[in-house]
Amino acid sequence: MSRRLGARAGAGLLVVAAAAWLALVEVFWLPLRVAGVLxxxxxxAAVTGNLLLVPLAHRLTGSRLVAALPALVWLTVAVAGSIRRPEGDLLVTGGGATGLVNLAFLxxxxxxxxxxxxxVLAAASLSPRRTGSGTGGAR
Structure with a gap:
């Protein structure tokens, strides 16, 4: 039982780390231009990542709370990129075409x-819950 719990915790941690990494990469991709075109x-990537990582976290861990963590991590990184740092750095900016892409991203x-x-929450609440010991003794 402990090994199984450890595997679920590790899987949840990996999905949350992937969400953080992906969100950080997405923020740095915001001003991406190819041949001068935004x-x-x-x-x-934000839409695809959020739609895939949340159900993956739920499938790997079976926890609704852990399933919400990739979305919360993504939101934290995205909002942190839109707050000006004391040094003056700002990653998610406003104005012009870049501002529109940044707004669409958020x-x-x-x-x-x-x-x-x-x-995930709706599917988890609709699925029947298992009760009993699982041995099939009492009916």
């Missing part, structure tokens, strides 16, 4: 995360 790859990422968490 490419909104961060928006696609909006679509949050909506995808909320949708994924809601879907």
């Amino acid at each position: 490419v909104p790859v961060s928006v696609v 909006l679509c990422g949050v909506v995808a995360a909320a949708f994924a968490v809601g879907r």
Whole structure:
């Protein structure tokens, strides 16, 4: 039993670490330009990452709380990128085409995360709960 719990905890930790890494990469991809044209790859990555990592965390751990952690980690990193640091650094900026991509990144990422968490919570509440010892003795 302890080994199984450790495996679930490790899987949850890996998914949360992947969410943090992906969110950080997405924030740095925001100003990506190819041949001078702004490419909104961060928006696609935010939506895809949030829609995939939340159910993956639930599937690997079986915990609804852990399933919400990738979305919360993504939101934390995205919001942290939009707050000016004491040194003056600001990653998620506003204004012009870059501001529109940044706004789409934040909006679509949050909506995808909320949708994924809601879907996991709804599916978990609809699935029948196991009761008893699992031996099949009492009916």
